Amino acid sequence: xxxxxxxxxxxxxxxxxxxxxxxxxxxxxxxxxxxxxxxxxxxxxxxxxxxxxxxxxxxxxxxxxxxxxxxxxxxxxxxxxxxxxxxxxxxxxxxxxxxxxxxxxxxxxxxxxxxxxxxxxxxxxxxxxxxxxxxxxxxxxxxxxxxxxxxxxxxxxxxxxxxxxxxxxxxxxxxxxxxxxxxxxxxxxxxxxxxxxxxxxxxxxxxxxxxxxxxxxxxxxxxxxxxxxxxxxxxxxxxxxxxxxxxxxxxxxxxxxxxxxxxxxxxxxxxxxxxxxxxxxxxxxxxxxxxxxxxxxxxxxxxxxxxxxxxxxxxxxxxxxxxxxxxxxxxxxxxxxxxxxxxxxxxxxxxxxxxxxxxxxxxxxxxxxxxxxxxxxxxxxxxxxxxxxxxxxxxxxxxxxxxxxxxxxxxxxxxxxxxxxxxxxxxxxxxxxxxxxxxxxxxxxxxxxxxxxxxxxxxxxxxxxxxxxxxxxxxxxxxxxxxxxxxxxxxxxxxxxxxxxxxxxxxxxxxxxxxxxxxxxxxxxxxxxxxxxxxxxxxxxxxxxxxxxxxxxxxxxxxxxxxxxxxxxxxxxxxxxxxxxxxxxxxxxxxxxxxxxxxxxxxxxxxxxxxxxxxxxxxxxxxxxxxxxxxxxxxxxxxxxxxxxxxxxxxxxxxxxxxxxxxxxxxxxxxxxxxxxxxxxxxxxxxxxxxxxxxxxxxxxxxxxxxxxxxxxxxxxxxxxxxxxxxxxxxxxxxxxxxxxxxxxxxxxxxxxxxxxxxxxxxxxxxxxxxxxxxxxxxxxxxxxxxxxxxxxxxxxxxxxxxxxxxxxxxxxxxxxxxxxxxxxxxxxxxxxxxxxxxxxxxxxxxxxxxxxxxxxxxxxxxxxxxxxxxxxxx
Numbered sequence: 065x066x067x068x069x070x071x072x073x074x075x076x077x078x079x080x081x082x083x084x085x086x087x088x089x090x091x092x093x094x095x096x097x098x099x100x101x102x103x104x105x106x107x108x109x110x111x112x113x114x115x116x117x118x119x120x121x122x123x124x125x126x127x128x129x130x131x132x133x134x135x136x137x138x139x140x141x142x143x144x145x146x147x148x149x150x151x152x153x154x155x156x157x158x159x160x161x162x163x164x165x166x167x168x169x170x171x172x173x174x175x176x177x178x179x180x181x182x183x184x185x186x187x188x189x190x191x192x193x194x195x196x197x198x199x200x201x202x203x204x205x206x207x208x209x210x211x212x213x214x215x216x217x218x219x220x221x222x223x224x225x226x227x228x229x230x231x232x233x234x235x236x237x238x239x240x241x242x243x244x245x246x247x248x249x250x251x252x253x254x255x256x257x258x259x260x261x262x263x264x265x266x267x268x269x270x271x272x273x274x275x276x277x278x279x280x281x282x283x284x285x286x287x288x289x290x291x292x293x294x295x296x297x298x299x300x301x302x303x304x305x306x307x308x309x310x311x312x313x314x315x316x317x318x319x320x321x322x323x324x325x326x327x328x329x330x331x332x333x334x335x336x337x338x339x340x341x342x343x344x345x346x347x348x349x350x351x352x353x354x355x356x357x358x359x360x361x362x363x364x365x366x367x368x369x370x371x372x373x374x375x376x377x378x379x380x381x382x383x384x385x386x387x388x389x390x391x392x393x394x395x396x397x398x399x400x401x402x403x404x405x406x407x408x409x410x411x412x413x414x415x416x417x418x419x420x421x422x423x424x425x426x427x428x429x430x431x432x433x434x435x436x437x438x439x440x441x442x443x444x445x446x447x448x449x450x451x452x453x454x455x456x457x458x459x460x461x462x463x464x465x466x467x468x469x470x471x472x473x474x475x476x477x478x479x480x481x482x483x484x485x486x487x488x489x490x491x492x493x494x495x496x497x498x499x500x501x502x503x504x505x506x507x508x509x510x511x512x513x514x515x516x517x518x519x520x521x522x523x524x525x526x527x528x529x530x531x532x533x534x535x536x537x538x539x540x541x542x543x544x545x546x547x548x549x550x551x552x553x554x555x556x557x558x559x560x561x562x563x564x565x566x567x568x569x570x571x572x573x574x575x576x577x578x579x580x581x582x583x584x585x586x587x588x589x590x591x592x593x594x595x596x597x598x599x600x601x602x603x604x605x606x607x608x609x610x611x612x613x614x615x616x617x618x619x620x621x622x623x624x625x626x627x628x629x630x631x632x633x634x635x636x637x638x639x640x641x642x643x644x645x646x647x648x649x650x651x652x653x654x655x656x657x658x659x660x661x662x663x664x665x666x667x668x669x670x671x672x673x674x675x676x677x678x679x680x681x682x683x684x685x686x687x688x689x690x691x692x693x694x695x696x697x698x699x700x701x702x703x704x705x706x707x708x709x710x711x712x713x714x715x716x717x718x719x720x721x722x723x724x725x726x727x728x729x730x731x732x733x734x735x736x737x738x739x740x741x742x743x744x745x746x747x748x749x750x751x752x753x754x755x756x757x758x759x760x761x762x763x764x765x766x767x768x769x770x771x772x773x774x775x776x777x778x779x780x781x782x783x784x785x786x787x788x789x790x791x792x793x794x795x796x797x798x799x800x801x802x803x804x805x806x807x808x809x810x811x812x813x814x815x816x817x818x819x820x821x822x823x824x825x826x827x828x829x830x831x832x833x834x835x836x837x838x839x840x841x842x843x844x845x846x847x848x849x850x851x852x853x854x855x856x857x858x859x860x861x862x863x864x865x866x867x868x869x870x871x872x873x874x875x876x877x878x879x880x881x882x883x884x885x886x887x888x889x890x891x892x893x894x895x896x897x898x899x900x901x902x903x904x905x906x907x908x909x910x911x912x913x914x915x916x917x918x919x920x921x922x923x924x925x926x927x928x929x930x931x932x933x934x935x936x937x938x939x
């Protein structure tokens with residue numbers, strides 16, 4: 065424990081040191097990039113050989129019409145060679161000060177969007193210690209109206225960054241009017257089945273974030289949560305296969321980070337979107353208001369699903385303890401869903417270096433399934449009928465969540481030097497109820513009311529020095545999970561449903577995770593890069609059943625998780641990267657919950673509260689290159705996991721199938737990925753990729769085995785399964801003239817190997833067309849989902865030495881979608897109309913952070929595109 069204590073003390077000490085520097089720290093230069101200049105000017109930076117002194121130039125920018133100060137404008141100082149020496153940003157009073165200047169003659173250029181540049185020539189600084197005040201500088205509004213500009217070419221749908229793959233969902237017109245599930249289905253390296261279950265490179269153990277943060281909406285069932293997020297709310301999806309130690313160690317396969325749209329336009333702006341189709345309807349809206357230092361953003365939306373029938377059949381044969389049974393089942397159901405999601409964000413700039421953000425998010429939704437089910441259970445022969453019935457089954461899942469985030473950011477004078485403090489609280493209420501009727505009367509019903517509350521405290525500190533970056537941070541998570549469940553069975557004597565106490569209980573589960581991390585990113589000679597880090601996590605768990613005095617004992621555990629990335633840049637835009645990292649997968653409420661689902665009494669399922677976490681080792685070699693508007697990414701990887709959480713199916717002598725979870729699996733994944741993003745012409749962009757994995761799974765299960773004395777005893781039996789998994793995706797888009805555009809997408813996934821069998825192959829494709837309005841403020845969108853197939857057939861298989869099961873599922877997902885988008889609002893850049901629509905600076909603590917390891921800044925640290933220090937350039 066000495067190493068863990070030392071790491072924790074080091075992290076907290078450094079964070080405390082950073083915290084002690086505000087609010088007065090910083091100083092020096094407060095602006096880097098200057099708005100209104102050409103790109104060449106923006107890229108110029110003070111050279112090390114430029115003489116420096118302690119002289120100052122100060123002044124004030126004033127609107128020439130209203131005589132009011134111009135806030136957060138940029139002031140650039142040029143020397144006699146017309147090079148940028150330094151710069152500053154005006155405060156809320158329009159005042160600026162440029163420090164650390166040497167003796168000489170300078171030129172000042174003030175710029176701000178909506179104003180003409182104001183230039184002051186020949187500002188004399190007589191000595192190295194002079195204090196020159198130039199007084200008020202008048203800025204005239206720029207009333208020039210720009211002609212319409214036609215931009216030919218398209219932004220990439222998929223971007224390959226140094227440490228992540230980015231899918232730009234806002235560029236995808238085929239997913240408009242859908243949900244996050246539709247978006248993730250198109251992201252390379254991800255596989256999303258028809259129920260919405262997500263896998264990355266063959267593993268479902270994934271950590272999903274929203275805007276770089278966990279959310280209670282994702283705390284229970286990710287598949288249901290994805291249906292609650294409208295696709296039009298999503299800006300991009302980031303896929304991080306080799307996360308650094310800065311990220312939580314959870315998620316053995318990696319991290320999916322969903323970035324929602326954040327309108328940075330100043331003033332009162334917004335847009336609305338509404339659509340309907342054969343399978344569903346949706347509506348989404350966004351409203352933004354900026355006033356002085358305060359910005360407010362509201363996103364709201366919802367979607368519904370209907371006309372989504374499905375049917376299937378299952379044949380299972382078993383031989384347990386000498387009892388042979390055959391189960392034949394058919395079912396038909398219709399699914400109806402209704403989801404909503406609302407998010408309100410308020411950000412406040414205390415001053416150019418300190419800012420606060422408060423966000424609230426509300427998600428509501430229900431998922432209803434109903435339909436008949438027939439079952440026939442026979443013995444040795446078909447004539448020996450053990451059970452036969454037809455039941456009407458109704459299942460209802462409600463999933464409501466509420467999140468609050470508080471974020472404080474302190475930036476310093478060096479670009480990328482910052483401290484952030486995050487406090488987050490979220491809770492998810494999930495109710496799962498079912499009821500079955502038989503012979504026109506109730507048969508049984510059950511209610512399971514689950515709650516998942518999560519509180520997080522997090523602090524991160526980033527310090528850049530020369531070309532290197534040091535990061536340190538700490539985090540503490542408190543998770544409180546409860547599950548209250550009951551079960552009612554029809555009683556012939558009473559003539560009604562009666563509570564069964566033996567199947568009724570209240571489960572309480574508390575988990576606390578304390579973590580500290582440190583990373584170091586080094587820019588080495590000859591374009592080598594090295595990023596190394598270590599993360600320590602301590603987990604304590606308490607679990608208890610209300611109807612029992614004894615606690616479920618789960619020992620606390622510690623994990624030290626190292627990460628390492630080595631990269632090399634070659635000439636002509638070639639890059640190779642090697643990554644190694646450990647990952648942890650803690651069991652979620654979905655697999656911990658001991659609630660027994662008896663909706664189908666011949667196929668029951670429940671969770672396992674005694675599950676332990678997984679620990680996996682990930683290795684990856686990645687090559688990427690780009691030329692003009694084209695890019696290629698190729699990677700090979702290996703992942704092996706012990707103590708794997710695996711679904712276990714078993715059959716008893718009565719013919720009842722039980723599904724639960726256990727730490728019995730050992731998995732080895734060997735794989736390769738290839739993705740292409742090509743632009744043959746200015747109007748055409750095509751992309752696609754493939755994943756191949758060879759999966760080797762081992763596990764041990766307990767089954768009854770016949771002994772020499774003709775008795776059966778439970779024995780541990782080793783089972784193994786192996787095989788190839790693969791998937792392919794393709795996308796193409798074409799931009800026509802006069803605002804027309806078209807896009808197509810296709811996906812095909814092979815069957816997926818599991819420990820006790822495989823899940824069937826499936827496919828998905830759609831076509832979309834859009835037409836922009838003449839005023840460029842909106843568009844019409846039309847889409848077709850799977851237009852050439854009435855239904856999709858998915859065949860799956862499961863087996864062990866005691867049973868074999870074959871199931872067929874028919875999915876009817878042909879559909880038509882139509883939507884309309886419209887943006888509204890007005891931006892006022894002149895100071896005469898008051899301050900309501902004044903621009904403010906862009907804070908570097910927004911939810912959109914770029915990839916790590918690209919030269920300084922976040923997490924290995926790409927510098928913000930705006931180039932500003934001390935909080936970024938004004939927006």
